[in-house]
Amino acid sequence: NAGVTQTPKFRILKIGQSMTLQCAQDMNHNYMYWYRQDPGMGLKLIYYSVGAGITDKGEVPNGYNVSRSTTEDFPLRLELAAPSQTSVYFCASSYLAASSYEQYFGPGTRLTVT
Amino acid sequence: GEDVEQSLFLSVREGDSSVINCTYTDSSSTYLYWYKQEPGAGLQLLTYIFSNMDMKQDQRLTVLLNKKDKHLSLRIADTQTGDSAIYFCAEFPNTGNQFYFGTGTSLTVIP
Numbered sequence: 375n376a377g378v379t380q381t382p383k384f385r386i387l388k389i390g391q392s393m394t395l396q397c398a399q400d401m402n403h404n405y406m407y408w409y410r411q412d413p414g415m416g417l418k419l420i421y422y423s424v425g426a427g428i429t430d431k432g433e434v435p436n437g438y439n440v441s442r443s444t445t446e447d448f449p450l451r452l453e454l455a456a457p458s459q460t461s462v463y464f465c466a467s468s469y470l471a472a473s474s475y476e477q478y479f480g481p482g483t484r485l486t487v488t
Numbered sequence: 489g490e491d492v493e494q495s496l497f498l499s500v501r502e503g504d505s506s507v508i509n510c511t512y513t514d515s516s517s518t519y520l521y522w523y524k525q526e527p528g529a530g531l532q533l534l535t536y537i538f539s540n541m542d543m544k545q546d547q548r549l550t551v552l553l554n555k556k557d558k559h560l561s562l563r564i565a566d567t568q569t570g571d572s573a574i575y576f577c578a579e580f581p582n583t584g585n586q587f588y589f590g591t592g593t594s595l596t597v598i599p
Contacts, residue, residue: 378530405585414496416576416591417531424585432586464530475519475580477587479530 375400380465380480387455387487395450395483397465405468406448407432407477408440410461417464423448424470455487492579494590501598506564508593510577513558520553521578522562525592531576534562564595572597 381396399406404425409417419432423442437459439451448467452459465480491513500506512520518539523531537544537551537560544551550563560577574592581588 407587409589414591416492417589419586422585430585466531470585476521476533476536477531479532481530482528 377401378465378467378478378480380463380483382483383481384484385486387452387485389455389457389487391455392451392453393455393485395452395463395465395485397448397450397480398446399448399465399467399478400446401467401469401478402445403467403469403478404445405470406442407466407468408438408448408450409464409466410434410459411464411482412461420450420463452485457487459485460487461485492577492588492590494575494577494593496591497594497596499596499598500567502567502569504567506562506567506571506595506597508562508564508575508577508595510560510562510590511558512560512577512579512588512590514579514581514583514588515555515558516582518582519580520551520560521580521587522549522551522560523576523578523589525574525576527573534575567595567597569597569599571595 378399407422408420421440423429463483466477468477521536522534548565552561578589
């Protein structure tokens with residue numbers, strides 16, 4: 375199993391540009407999550423999905439969109455990038471029928487908006 | 489949202505024990521977790537504890553849970569330089585679908 379994969383690893387965007395951060399998992403997990411991590415701020419949940427076709431907002435959804443057309447993929451879309459979106463983005467997945475609800479994390483995407 | 493709090497920094501000497509503390513807010517949380525993040529990497533689960541337990545030991549790691557005070561701690565025995573990382577505690581309340589993470593404690597091990 376590859377686990378949770380994210381692409382790209384790094385990206386620099388200009389203000390106002392758009393991009394999609396890709397996330398895929400091959401563990402047949404039902405739940406998937408997008409977080410952003412800012413220095414000293416821990417992880418903030420952007421969006422999550424409890425299964426294909428179902429998404430919900432987390433704590434900081436403004437400026438982002440998601441879709442979940444398949445169990446495996448959960449892309450995060452940034453429209454009109456702003457400097458405040460400079461951060462490290464992590465995708466995670468978990469299987470909530472499992473005994474521990476453990477989350478598996480991808481390696482992250484480091485995004486800079488200038 | 490839930491408020492999970494940790495101190496930001498901890499330094500220990502190699503060979504000593506490290507204790508990282510966390511307070512959480514939702515008493516309904518069934519599971520409480522400790523994750524480790526090494527530089528430039530994602531988070532990896534270290535250990536977790538069920539809310540009906542007071543203590544869990546796993547090799548050099550000991551987790552203590554005080555439900556009355558909503559306090560969770562992680563003790564690392566014989567701390568090594570490879571333990572230098574950021575450690576996050578997290579809770580998963582029964583009432584929702586989200587995990588709530590603390591701000592992370594940056595552990596520095598001095599040789």
